Amino acid sequence: MLLQNTIKLILEEVVKNTLNLPITKDELVIQRTKAEFEGDYTLVLFGLVKKYKLKPDEIGEQIGTTACQQHASIFKSFNLLKGFLNFSLQDQCLLDFLENTYPNADFGKAFPHTKRVMVEYSSPNTNKPLHLGHLRNIFLGWSIAELLKERGYDVTKSCVVNDRGIHICKSMIAWQLFANGATPASTGQKGDHFVGDYYVKFNDAHKAQVEEGLAAGLSKEQAEREAPIMKATQQLLQDWEAGKKEVLELWNRMNQWVYTGFEETYTKIGADFDKTYYESQTYLLGKQFVEQGLANGTFYKKDDGSIWIDLTEEGLDEKLVLRKDGTSVYITQDLGLAEQKFQEYKYEQSIYVIADEQNYHMKVLQLILQKLNKPYATGIYHLSYGMVELPSGKMKSREGTVVDADDLIAEMIQVASAKTEELGKVKDFSSEELDKLYQTLALGALKFYLLRVDPKKKMIFNPQESIDFQGFTGPFIQYTYARIQSILRKETPAASLPMQKHLEKEERDLLISLEQFPAVLDQAVTEHNPSVVALYVFTIAKLFNTFYTQHSIMNAGTAEIRQLRLRLAMLTATVIKKSMSLLGIEVPGRM
RNA sequence: GGUCCGGUAGCUCAGUUGAAUAGAGCAACUGCCUUCUAAGCAGUAGGUCAUUGGUUUGAAUCCAAUCCGGAUCACCA
Structure with missing residues (x-):
């Protein structure tokens, strides 16, 4: 047992007996003795003094003396200073610890138990390479998963890849328009960077077209929506959803380029996953929840056919869960994915490593699951982390201040x-x-x-x-x-x-x-x-x-x-x- | 505007279930390599813990108000 716990148990016993008080160990404050004082561990007496109206010097003397007499194998001596009872430990008990522990390369490892935990981390989009923000996420998620394993949990590392949607279509359109058939192989470029470049090309082209639109007298919103390249992108998304063969082929091909690039980076930084979910395969999940929620009155339908949940009683807002055209939104997908993960892994805890900009979203997710009486709702834990900023401020892709993961690592090397x-x-x-x-x-x-x-x-x-x-x-x-x-x-x-x-x-x-x-x-x-x-x-x-x-x-x-x-x-x-x-x-x- | 998070040394951060003189690292300055790796060690200097008030034997830590910064409140993801 840990020394500090042993000490706590002993002192609890000693205090109970010598002072004849019904002490619980939560009432005892034990801490490392500060470097400037003599001793190893300190019992802070103020709590006892206050609660039972005792004199610190008297009880300190009694506790110290009794502890040293009755537990001479642990305590060598004590000193008392203004309500702090400082104990020096016997060298021998530290030496015993050393003797028992030094050959054990597994020191720190706890016995395995059956508590199952999922840790979801990384979760990139497939339209650009990984950057510094992802690195914080990945290192955190990976480390917390390993820590859980070390302390005996049964851990599954998972990753959700956002592989579909309008952002992917943007890279696809740009590639169709500007690439002339170029590939990572033909250019010698890493696949994720290659695709990311076309995402940037999309934005450049779009911007130029918006300016033309503005010059022609359109409103900003109109110009953005009506730009030819944007309309083509929308069309591509529809074709994708309709399952059009050429579109799916290109989508697959470009995503593969990205995955090859990601894999290279993951290998280099030592990230690994037991299970990867692809949004293209999970985005339709969760619609079942809409039926359930409507049936038990958690959700309600507006006149236009859209479906909502009212969280105002919980201090939040009304939240859309299904669009009027019947398609699901992000939160709906997440509900579905939470259910699928639970069905597959029966986790007790499901940790989501996601930046703190999504605090609200994660709160809503958990709340909806609770309202739907899902048993796993309480096991949802949002490991929320702060954004990584530069001395000059936030990283902005538009201003080109995003720190690329591969570049950064190369520089460090x-x-x-x-x-x-x-x-x-x-x-x-x-x-x-x-x-x-x-x-x-x-x-x-x-x-x-x-x-x-x-x-x-x-x-x-x-x-x-x-x-x-x-x-x-x-x-x-x-x-x-x-x-x-x-x-x-x-x-x-x-x-x-x-x-x-x-x-x-x-x-x-x-x-x-x-x-x-x-x-x-x-x-x-x-x-x-x-x-x-x-x-x-x-x-x-x-x-x-x-x-x-x-x-x-x-x-x-x-x-x-x-x-x-x-x-x-x-x-x-x-x-x-x-x-x-x-x-x-x-x-x-x-x- | 509502909600949430933050403000500690020049910089980056610990410390926040209340407890001894608020701690590290970097940067600055001073010493220490004929002895197991000097990517190290020892030391000096640097603080109205955002502000004000309150609770307490005791507050960076708890409460209230104020100021400053950030996130979020999309039929985006």
Whole structure:
């Protein structure tokens, strides 16, 4: 059991008995002792003092004395300071933890259970390549899925591809008009970028035609709608829905180009999915809900035939669920897809990694499912994350400020390579090993940079800062790991050899933090927040580096001390490696 | 206008079930490589926690009002 929990249970017992009070453990505030005071864990007495009108000095003395007497194997000593009861732990209980844990490469892994969770993330459109915003989504979704797995959940990663609709038709029209039969193969371009370029060409052509229309005296709205290229696009959409063969063929062909491109990027960044849904196959789902909703009075029909739900009592608005022409809208499709996912996977929780601009939409989705008495409604969880902005403001495709994912990664690899060469520590690496290292460092920097911030908050992507390799960064932590490996290559701990029974300050600080690893993972899972892990692994790396510069491992004073430190180093490496891998980041043996 | 989210050091962020002198990283400045990787370590400097009022033994954290920024409220997705 975790030390902090053990301590809490013990102190609960001690407080109950010594003070003869009906304490529950929720009333006890236990925290790490602040660095400037002596001790490891602190019981904050103010709550007790207030509730039971006691004197902090008296009860502190009683609790401290009793705890140390009755649980001498855990508590070494205590001190009392203005309502804070600070306990120092016995070295031995920390050493026991180290001894039991260092050989376990699975430290942190919980027993599997049967709770099933779906995590939907990425969910791109097929009309343009992935950009920085997608990367935050993908890294987040992937990491939260892995964290859930680590803590024993049965996880299915899913992706919904928005592969149909007017936006796809725009790229198709532009290709028909301007491509002269060009393909990604004939131009040597990555498929998603290739198609994205035609989407841009559509917009350029459309814009020009709108200006002509305006010049001819049309209103802006008219000009936009009546532009020939737009009308052709509308026609294409109708033909698509009618199942016209040539249209479907072109649609398929262009989407395949995009998928090939996406696949390449996904492989590079290590994203994977167990199940992919295509909107073209699911957009008709959900109409069944309309019947159900009308039947039980949740929905109502307006005179023009459109169907709505009234959510004003819940503080929201009226929401359309079926157009007057009988076609479904986005929310209707989502209702259908939620049902299909549930039928297929019987999930207890279904996590949607979607930007916070859709908070309202997701609220409505859950509310409608509740009103339709769907058992899985409560399991819907919107992992809402803030948009990624640039120091200059929001990314705008119209202004060409969108940061392309592939370009960004290539740039990071460049920087990683330049820095590595500059330091010249791996001159003996083969070019394959170098490429691998550059990629590990580049993606480590990028992923850590995007994951270290609380997902809920919007974040500023500063290109200069993101390629930083010092301080609170992925490479700093990777470097710490490589340092440890360099020692472990020389010597690994030997279980048969005894280790030192006393801990230096830097050793205990590190050990106490290492012990919290499983609790940190639980926190990350409950909060759906990988940044908790990023923050944690950074403090571990810092604690290790502080220890490392003050105490030699290989040249420790005695063989016992060396054994202790080798074990400590090994456990630190395990925790770093696991933390990073849960963030999707690899760690190099050398760098 | 309604609803929701945010405002902490020059910059980027932790800390928000109330608790000790509000913490990191970057940038600035000062030291430390004949000793396990200096992509490191140690230190200095930097704060009216948006503002005002309230609750409390105790408030960045809770409440109210105000100011500023953002999202959303489509027969778009």
